[in-house]
Amino acid sequence: xxxxxxxxxxxxxADRIAAQLAFLTEACKLKSVLRATTxxxxxxxxxxxxxxxxxxxxxxxxxxxxxxxxxxxxxIRMLLIHDLxxxxxGDMPVHGTHDAAAQAQIEQIAARRIxxxxxxxxxxxxxxxxxxxxxxxxxxxxxxxxxxxVQPVIANLETGGGTWxxxxxxxxxxxxxxxxxxxRGAPALWSxxxxxxxxxxxxxxxxxx
Amino acid sequence: xxxxxxxxxxxxxADRIAAQLAFLTEACKLKSVLRATTxxxxxxxxxxxxxxxxxxxxxxxxxxxxxxxxxxxxxIRMLLIHDLxxxxxGDMPVHGTHDAAAQAQIEQIAARRIxxxxxxxxxxxxxxxxxxxxxxxxxxxxxxxxxxxVQPVIANLETGGGTWxxxxxxxxxxxxxxxxxxxRGAPALWSxxxxxxxxxxxxxxxxxx
Numbered sequence: 001x002x003x004x005x006x007x008x009x010x011x012x013x014a015d016r017i018a019a020q021l022a023f024l025t026e027a028c029k030l031k032s033v034l035r036a037t038t039x040x041x042x043x044x045x046x047x048x049x050x051x052x053x054x055x056x057x058x059x060x061x062x063x064x065x066x067x068x069x070x071x072x073x074x075x076i077r078m079l080l081i082h083d084l085x086x087x088x089x090g091d092m093p094v095h096g097t098h099d100a101a102a103q104a105q106i107e108q109i110a111a112r113r114i115x116x117x118x119x120x121x122x123x124x125x126x127x128x129x130x131x132x133x134x135x136x137x138x139x140x141x142x143x144x145x146x147x148x149x150v151q152p153v154i155a156n157l158e159t160g161g162g163t164w165x166x167x168x169x170x171x172x173x174x175x176x177x178x179x180x181x182x183x184r185g186a187p188a189l190w191s192x193x194x195x196x197x198x199x200x201x202x203x204x205x206x207x208x209x
Numbered sequence: 210x211x212x213x214x215x216x217x218x219x220x221x222x223a224d225r226i227a228a229q230l231a232f233l234t235e236a237c238k239l240k241s242v243l244r245a246t247t248x249x250x251x252x253x254x255x256x257x258x259x260x261x262x263x264x265x266x267x268x269x270x271x272x273x274x275x276x277x278x279x280x281x282x283x284x285i286r287m288l289l290i291h292d293l294x295x296x297x298x299g300d301m302p303v304h305g306t307h308d309a310a311a312q313a314q315i316e317q318i319a320a321r322r323i324x325x326x327x328x329x330x331x332x333x334x335x336x337x338x339x340x341x342x343x344x345x346x347x348x349x350x351x352x353x354x355x356x357x358x359v360q361p362v363i364a365n366l367e368t369g370g371g372t373w374x375x376x377x378x379x380x381x382x383x384x385x386x387x388x389x390x391x392x393r394g395a396p397a398l399w400s401x402x403x404x405x406x407x408x409x410x411x412x413x414x415x416x417x418x
Contacts, residue, residue, distance in 0.1 A: 029249075029250070
């Protein structure tokens with residue numbers, strides 16, 4: 001992907017750099033895509049650019065929670081590009097109601113346009129990496145998806161439940177929509193969080209009685 | 210760094226995960242540290258969290274502009290953690306006036322506290338990587354510094370000069386403070402930008418005549 005062999009690069013170096021910079025300037029727009037989740041201090045909603053940084057850091061720190069066959073550097077590369085399609089397609093909250101098939105189609109068109117700004121060899125490599133992430137079948141993609149799901153849970157726990165009450169999320173929904181995916185890639189991590197999640201729902205239940 | 214061998218890990222896995230998550234929650238504060246530079250559309254000032262994502266992506270895309278002995282994955286790891294000290298020390302604009310030695314001391318104390326939240330083996334590894342970045346002597350660190358310097362230049366070019374007029378930056382200052390560092394790690398990249406920078410200063414000079 002990086003350090004592309006010379007023979008795979010386009011002929012004119014100046015054109016290549018121009019295409020790379022055009023892609024990077026377009027990517028800047030991800031900082032203006034807002035997510036449902038807030039910062040850990042609850043001060044404002046998080047954007048998808050800073051979210052992408054945070055979960056790449058999650059992967060670096062929590063890499064020892066992954067299975068032995070996971071390549072953390074590939075996971076980080078995936079996480080750096082995983083949300084770029086949101087520049088065109090927007091962010092869909094995991095607990096929101098939306099047409100998943102229609103959204104997937106919009107994201108496919110977005111991927112073609114955005115990765116298509118890169119020089120052809122890189123466009124192909126980045127697209128393949130994003131497709132691998134989306135398919136969530138390889139060990140690297142499974143771990144990347146775990147990390148992507150776990151960060152909002154922690155943001156919500158840090159802000160007294162965060163967006164869970166607004167979306168009417170139940171412990172059972174959290175287990176199905178989030179827990180199963182986190183546990184698939186990082187079981188010990190989900191166990192550690194499960195204690196905190198159960199405590200939050202138990203406290204909320206008694207406060208509502 | 211990630212995938213730490215078992216014998217280097219602390220005894221209790223739950224304590225280890227708790228320390229890792231405490232570090233990651235603390236890291237969230239980097240999203241509230243504002244930089245002098247704006248987003249590429251000029252709509253607001255950029256924060257150091259989203260900046261860290263953007264330059265990690267820069268490294269991934271522009272990796273083929275690096276010397277052959279540069280390991281892009283190590284560069285990306287460096288860039289993901291390079292600004293964490295700003296949580297305590299704040300961001301110092303490259304064109305601002307501040308006491309560099311005093312700032313360096315504050316950053317040393319910040320590094321001890323923030324990386325010290327991690328399990329001991331990771332605290333040591335992350336600190337060593339940050340020290341390497343700061344020293345800017347190895348090929349990986351030299352390229353990482355180039356990338357860190359080049360992104361604000363592009364943000365300024367995209368926003369009609371951005372913060373250059375406010376800081377009274379001249380073409381000569383840009384060449385000394387930024388150009389020399391970018392060219393050290395990525396000469397072709399600086400050449401490509403030099404054309405656009407010269408055009409901007411030439412246009413500004415005629416508009417002020």
